[in-house]
Amino acid sequence: MATLPDGALMQRAAAGLAAVCARILRGADNASPGMDWRGGGQVTRPARGGPYGARVVLLVGSGDNGGDALWAGARLARRGARVDAVVLRHDRVHESGLSAFLDAGGRVLSDDDGPLTPAAEQAVRKADIVLDGILGIGGKGGLRDDAAYLAALASADAGLVIAVDLPSGIDADTGETPGAHVRADVTVTFGTHKVGLLIDPAAEAAGHIELVDIGLGPYLPRPAVEMLEHGDVAARIPVPGRHADKYRRGVLGMLAGSTRYRGAALLSVGGAVHGGAGMVRYAGPREVSAMVLERWPEAVTAPDVEHTDRVQAWAVGSGLGDDRGDEAEAALASGLPVLVDADGLRHLPAELTCPALLTPHAGELARMLDVDRGDVEARRLHHAREAARRWGATVLLKGSTTLVVSPDGRVRVNSTGTPALATAGSGDVLAGLGGALLAAGLDPLDAGSVAAHIHGVAGQVAAGTAGQPAASDVLDAVPGAMVSLVAAHDLL
Ligand SMILES: NC(=O)C1=CN([C@@H]2O[C@H](COP(=O)(O)OP(=O)(O)OC[C@H]3O[C@@H](n4cnc5c(N)ncnc54)[C@H](OP(=O)(O)O)[C@@H]3O)[C@@H](O)[C@H]2O)[C@@H](O)CC1
Numbered sequence: 001m002a003t004l005p006d007g008a009l010m011q012r013a014a015a016g017l018a019a020v021c022a023r024i025l026r027g028a029d030n031a032s033p034g035m036d037w038r039g040g041g042q043v044t045r046p047a048r049g050g051p052y053g054a055r056v057v058l059l060v061g062s063g064d065n066g067g068d069a070l071w072a073g074a075r076l077a078r079r080g081a082r083v084d085a086v087v088l089r090h091d092r093v094h095e096s097g098l099s100a101f102l103d104a105g106g107r108v109l110s111d112d113d114g115p116l117t118p119a120a121e122q123a124v125r126k127a128d129i130v131l132d133g134i135l136g137i138g139g140k141g142g143l144r145d146d147a148a149y150l151a152a153l154a155s156a157d158a159g160l161v162i163a164v165d166l167p168s169g170i171d172a173d174t175g176e177t178p179g180a181h182v183r184a185d186v187t188v189t190f191g192t193h194k195v196g197l198l199i200d201p202a203a204e205a206a207g208h209i210e211l212v213d214i215g216l217g218p219y220l221p222r223p224a225v226e227m228l229e230h231g232d233v234a235a236r237i238p239v240p241g242r243h244a245d246k247y248r249r250g251v252l253g254m255l256a257g258s259t260r261y262r263g264a265a266l267l268s269v270g271g272a273v274h275g276g277a278g279m280v281r282y283a284g285p286r287e288v289s290a291m292v293l294e295r296w297p298e299a300v301t302a303p304d305v306e307h308t309d310r311v312q313a314w315a316v317g318s319g320l321g322d323d324r325g326d327e328a329e330a331a332l333a334s335g336l337p338v339l340v341d342a343d344g345l346r347h348l349p350a351e352l353t354c355p356a357l358l359t360p361h362a363g364e365l366a367r368m369l370d371v372d373r374g375d376v377e378a379r380r381l382h383h384a385r386e387a388a389r390r391w392g393a394t395v396l397l398k399g400s401t402t403l404v405v406s407p408d409g410r411v412r413v414n415s416t417g418t419p420a421l422a423t424a425g426s427g428d429v430l431a432g433l434g435g436a437l438l439a440a441g442l443d444p445l446d447a448g449s450v451a452a453h454i455h456g457v458a459g460q461v462a463a464g465t466a467g468q469p470a471a472s473d474v475l476d477a478v479p480g481a482m483v484s485l486v487a488a489h490d491l492l
C-alpha cells in the first residue's frame with residue numbers, strides 16, 4: 001500500500017471481483033480456473049447472458065470490505081446491472097466507494113434507522129447475486145445483530161452468494177467460526193488465500209474459491225499454512241533410482257491388525273506395498289500373518305516386534321487392539337522414524353525422541369488432549385498445533401480437512417480427498433502409505449502430507465468408479481493415483 005497511490009489495491013480488488021461476477025452472470029463459470037478441492041461446487045447459476053439487467057445486492061459493512069463491494073457494485077451498475085446496497089451503518093461507510101456507487105446509478109435501500117428495511121429484505125430474496133461485503137480480514141468474532149440477520153437471510157433465501165475476500169464472520173486466521181457467519185457459494189479473495197478459507201469449519205462456508213491477484217506476491221511473508229499441489233507431491237514421491245535395491249528404498253516394520261481387526265493388517269500392509277516400501281515386515285499373530293501372506297506374498301512376517309529386525313521405520317497401531325502395548329512401546333523406543341495411528345496413540349510416551357508422525361482422527365486427538373471431540377472439530381488447527389507441541393511430533397489430523405502440523409510450526413493443509421473416504425479401514429491405507437514414505441527417508445511433514453495427498457486422489461478416483469468405495473477400493477486406486485501424479489510431471 002505504501003508504494004501505491006491511495007486506493008489502488010482496492011481498485012484492483014474491485015475490478016477482479018466485478019469480473020468474476022460478470023463471468024458467473026454470463027454462465028461461463030465451467031471454465032473457471034478457481035480452486036475447489038472438494039470436488040463439487042462448480043458454479044453454473046445464475047446464467048443470464050451477462051450483467052445487463054441482473055439483480056445484484058450488496059451487503060455493505062463499515063470497513064474496507066464494504067468499500068470493495070461498493071466499487072465492484074459501481075462497475076456492475078455501469079454494465080447495466082440493477083445494483084442495490086444494504087448499508088449496515090450509514091455513519092460509517094466507505095465514502096468514496098459509496099459516491100462512486102451512487103454516481104454509477106446504484107441505489108441504497110437501507111436508511112439511518114438500520115439496514116433491515118422491507119425493501120432491503122425483498123431485494124435480498126430476489127437477487128441473482130448477493131455480494132457479501134460485511135466483514136473481511138478486519139472482522140473479529142461472529143457477526144452481530146443486524147449483520148447476523150442479513151447473513152442468515154442471504155445464506156438461506158437469496159441467489160448466488162459471493163463473499164468478498166472471505167465469508168463474513170469466519171475467523172480469517174484459523175478456520176474457526178466463532179459465531180454467526182455467511183455461507184457463500186463462491187469466495188473471491190484478494191492477494192493470497194486466507195488460512196480460514198482452507199480449514200473447516202470456515203472453509204465449508206467459503207464454497208468455491210477464486211483468487212484475484214492484486215500484486216501482493218513479492219511482498220508476502222512465508223505462508224502460515226501451505227497447500228501442496230500435484231506437482232509438489234510428484235516431486236516428493238521417491239522414485240527408485242538406477243542403483244535402487246529393496247533396502248535402500250526403505251524397509252517398513254508394521255505393527256498393526258489383530259485377531260479382532262484382521263482387515264486392518266491387510267489394508268495397512270497394502271498401503272505400504274503400494275506406497276513404495278522396498279519391503280514390508282509384518283509383526284503379528286500367526287493367523288493374521290497367514291492372511292497377510294495370502295494377500296501380500298511380497299510381505300515378510302514375524303511374530304512380534306522383537307523378532308522384526310532391519311527395518312528403517314515403523315508403522316504402529318492401526319487395528320492393533322489393546323493387548324500389545326508393550327510391543328508398541330518397544331517400536332516407539334527404537335529411535336527409528338515411526339508413524340503412530342489409532343490404538344498406538346494410547347501408548348505414546350510423555351515426549352517422543354524419534355522423528356514421529358501421529359495420525360489421529362478428531363476423536364483420537366480429543367482423547368489425547370482430554371478435550372471434547374466437538375472442540376477439536378471446531379478448532380482443528382489449534383488442537384493439532386497443541387499436540388505437535390506437547391509430543392514434539394508431527395501431527396496429521398484426519399477428517400473433512402486433513403492438517404499436517406510439524407513441531408517446528410509448519411502447517412500443511414491437504415487439498416485432495418472426498419467425504420467418501422469416511423469409511424472403515426481407509427485410515428489404515430493412509431497409515432501404510434505414510435509408513436512407506438517415512439521408511440523411504442521422507443521427514444514426517446513430507447511423509448504425512450504426501451501420503452494424505454495420494455490417499456485423497458485415490459479416494460477421488462475410487463469414488464468416481466465405485467460410487468461409494470470401500471477402503472479396499474481406495475487401496476486398489478493408489479497405484480493409478482501415483483502413476484497419474486508422477487506421469488503428469490514427467491518424473492517416470
Ligand atoms: N489489506 C489490503 O491490502 C487490502 C484490503 N482490502 C479489503 O479490506 C478488507 C479489510 O478491511 P478493514 O481492515 O477495513 O476491515 P473489515 O474487514 O472491512 O471490517 C472492519 C469493520 O467491521 C467492524 N466489525 C468488526 N467485527 C465485527 C463483527 N463481528 N460484526 C460486525 N462488525 C464488525 C469493525 O467495526 P468495529 O468493531 O471496529 O466498530 C470495522 O468497522 C479486506 O478484507 C479486503 O476486503 C482490499 O481492498 C484490497 C487491499
Ligand SMILES: Nc1ncnc2c1ncn2[C@@H]1O[C@H](COP(=O)(O)OP(=O)(O)O)[C@@H](O)[C@H]1O
Pocket residue numbers: 342361397398399400401402417418419420421422423424425426427428429430455
Ligand atoms: N468428511 C470427510 N471428508 C474427507 N475425508 C474424510 C472425511 N472423514 C474422514 N475422512 C478421511 O477418511 C480417512 C478415515 O480414517 P480413519 O478415521 O482413521 O478411519 P479408519 O480407522 O476406519 O481407517 C482419513 O483419511 C480421513 O481424513
Ligand SMILES: [K+]
Pocket residue numbers: 065132133134135136163164165166167168
Ligand atoms: K466478506
